[in-house]
Amino acid sequence: MTGPVRPGSAPEHRGRIALAGLLGGIATASGVALTATSGWLIARAAERPLILTLMTAIVAVRTFGIARPVFRYWERLVSHDASLATLAARRSAAYEALLPLTPARLGRRRRADVLTAVVHDITDEVEAQVRVTVPVVSSAVAGALAIGFTTVIAPPVGLVVALVCVAVALVSVLAHRTEARTLGALVAARAEVVRVSELVTTQADQLRAIGAWGTATRWLDEAHDDVARATRTAVRGRALAAGTFLLVVATATIATAAVATGLELSNPVKALLVLTPVALADAIAPLADAMRARAQAGAAAARTDALLTQDPAVHDAGRAGPDGADTGPEPFGGLRLEAVTASWGGSGGSAVPGDEQADGPVLGPFDLDLSPGETVAVVGPNGSGKSTLLAVLARHLDPRAGRYETAADGRLRDVLTEPLDRARARVAVVDDEPHVFATSVRNNLTLARPGATDEDVLRALDRAGLGRLVPSLPDGLDTVLGAGGRGLSGGERARLAIARAHLSRRPVIVLDEPVAHLDPPTARSVLTDLLAQRRDTGDGGHPAVVLVTHRPEGLHLVDRVFTVTHPHR
Template identity: 45%
Template sequence: MNQWTPYGPSIKKQSAPSRAKIVIAGVIGGLAVGCGVFLTATSGWLIVQASKHPVILTLLTAVVGVRAFGMGRPAFRYVERVISHDAALNSLRHERTEVYRRLIPLTPARLGRRRRADLLTGVVRDLDDVVDLQVRTVVPLIATLVASAAAVIVGFVLNATAGFVLVVFCASAVLVGALDLALERRGQAQVLEARAAVQRAAHLVSANPAELQAIGASDEALRWIDEAQAELEGASRRQARGRSVGLGLSLALTGTATVALGYLLFDPVRSGDLDTPLAALLVFMPLALGDVLGLIPDAVGALARGRAATKRLSVLLDQAPAVVATAHDEPGPDTTVELRDVSAAWTDDAVHLAPLDLMIRPGEHVTITGPNGSGKSTLLAVLARHLDPASGSYLIGGRDVRSLSLDAVRDLFAVVDDEPHIFVGTVRANMLLARPGASDQQVAAALVQSGLGHWLAALPAGLDTELGDGNRGVSGGERARLGIARAVLSGRPIVLLDEPVAHLDTPTAREVLADLHSATSGRTVILVAHQPVGTIGAQRVVKLNDHRSYEPAPPGWTS
């Protein structure tokens, strides 16, 4: 059963031990940062006190303090990094598992028209930004709070004026952080929009070079890329200016607070005859805190990115699945496919498959044709149970698929799209995706049946030959045959193919289709094609229309 729950920020979904680890890491980080602050302040006291040439024994406490703070800062920092990164990596593991689980029932009907690589890349980056909230936002802000509170308390204990100045300094740094957050959020939205425009333009040019050249639009398309890139550079500069405002104001506040304390504490009237070394210690406080409060712009920048990433993931994952999966009954041995008045839509505002009646008997090879927009790919999605019908009934073996287990129905189908993905790895690993545990003999047999016998024999390491990423490449025909070989190896009784020869020349397409129909003899084959060559080898051709379609049962069929 699909379990739909709203997606929320990683931190809210963590277990109590993980949240505790982050808090502990933040406190320990505060100790590390505090050591740095008091190292600087104590050094100021020591320098000024030493200028008075006191008895050396009076300096030993400060010397020990300097050494302790100097050793404590890296030690606490190391412990904080170990704890925080352990919690973050555990959270990332949990989040990736959860997000991929949530993506499965949304595939492909709820994933829009984005390419798979773009979708996965975007999801991975967003997950990284969400988890980064812990290490780059929560831990630094807790550490800043701990160190600042300690500095303010010491300031008030030694001198009320110094404590008041430090409070104003810290409060002003918080206001600068809020301003920087607003600038970061606006800049982040602009950068993401500009980056998407660059990706769209680049994909258009790289995916359709021949078409653009045919209509004389190559130069125009390149101009679109240049304009999109220029907009991205402008948005990146505007975002950088927002970050620079936060950093610049932080430095200005540090300088202002240091000068103010120097003016107030080294005046005997205003300081109340405060001991000079203690005055030096307090004057060094804002200087040392400047490094601490300087963490705020980076933290709020990560916060802006994390919030934007959480919002994008929520928009993607909080969709209701396109397929209802509540039944658990197993289908029977009869794999007759029947559609009764079935229509379907990817979105609620349009109909992408007009009402259709269709029956396909076991072992029949059928080619689906029709004009663009007639619903050929939508029909395959319905058959593979990636999309539920908007109306009508879809039956397998005379039983409505909604009364059957979703996984069991999907296990009946092997799906081959127009661009089968070749993973970086061995030939064997690429094939075993279709049937884990298959023997080398079964893998080789599937390759031979799909017309790749000579190709396999010529491979330098046979099934151990590495493909992709600088290794052996594959041609368009080889890629199509590898997709078919996976379907053959899977052993599934029904094979669905979406434009398997769309990118091949006619002679190669004929050869691939001949191998396909030979390799899948005895199985049901449903192939979508928009070119006449796609009908070669089919026992029956079904043409879809933009209006209601009706395809009678095959000749000799009795219900």
């Protein structure tokens, strides 16, 4: 797939950033000219000339003093406007790139990693326009003007200023390389702190129960020590770069004074020349931070590309209906898999724990036929491809070989040639870790069907065995559930996900180990409520159910049992 557009790649944004750099260069050059002209004015005024001879310099000082903040403010407006516009475009492009990767290519990535990539990393990339491009262009413009100005007055001094600019460029390159080298260790150390902190906070009771609390806290202390060491290394590099910049300015000032002493120039002009390198310090100072931002942007771009440039696990045949219009739900006549093989191989990781990513298939050849309203179970050992099968059924993964067909209007149709949205709209998925959003009970369910009424929601809850839950809640359907489903038991979370699937009115419900984390009595209760009674989808039919499980609960309630074996065994 084509990678997302890089920051500032749009011509209009490149032009605006270039304009911002030019405006910043004028502001910086105005500051240099202000310092140099002020030096000339003070030195000339000390000679007590006629006041009229100083008027030009006085006006110039006022002009440069006004121009500096005006152009700096203008630069900020232009650069931030372009940066925010680019950020909005990049975020939209990132979300569009994530859609075909979800969930197959993102399953083994922590949510925090994905969120960091699409929020913080993209922000770091785009902010490089303001924090890197604009300061570098501004410094280059100011340096070029300073070289030209001093060369016209005194070519030897112009040569010194040119050498200063070359030295600054070399130090900037070295500073960037140092930052890039130390940044990797710092990022890795911080990631380890996050990982260990997450372990300690989420598994505190278990760690205490097995007497490993001291070991875990020692791991956390060691991780913090690694961060401190990496930070000290990075700070030393930044301090060295900043100090080197100041040393270059000091050396240039001394060299300019030595060169100017031997020139046939008036003392005020010599003062102007000597103060020029000093004034350039304002143009040089932002470069240390710019090199740091450049290193951060480079690392962020690498992480973002690693996420967004993966090959999608499914191919979208196109938009639904003529001219992209959805023609609405079609009658479901069943589905069939014939000699299907599938694998999670390719760029990116597996979406399913237990299914190892490999070049060879982890499923198949496998046959399955499902009639409307039928309930089937899929059993097999860990790693045999059960979850891979469900990913194929839900159109989260393309099969490597075989046929996947659905029946409608008395004829079979290849599911792989259907628009992805339509194929996925046929199947509701309930996994072993159902997510409960930090919002109301109503909103948690109507995500599956936004137009559902309260009566529809209550009916779906009742079908999932939660009919008594809503009356017990303080605000009924408006009761806000905590992040991660706090306030709900494991069985209630599973039932809530099943209610969401019922509310969707999809003709097929796919259950991936829905009671894996529940105790046997609760598991039996949940599956009995789901399988023992036929659930009406709202249009006169009953949803077909595909249950993947490695537990015996509920198997006596299904119509058929399919066994999946590993293709290499």
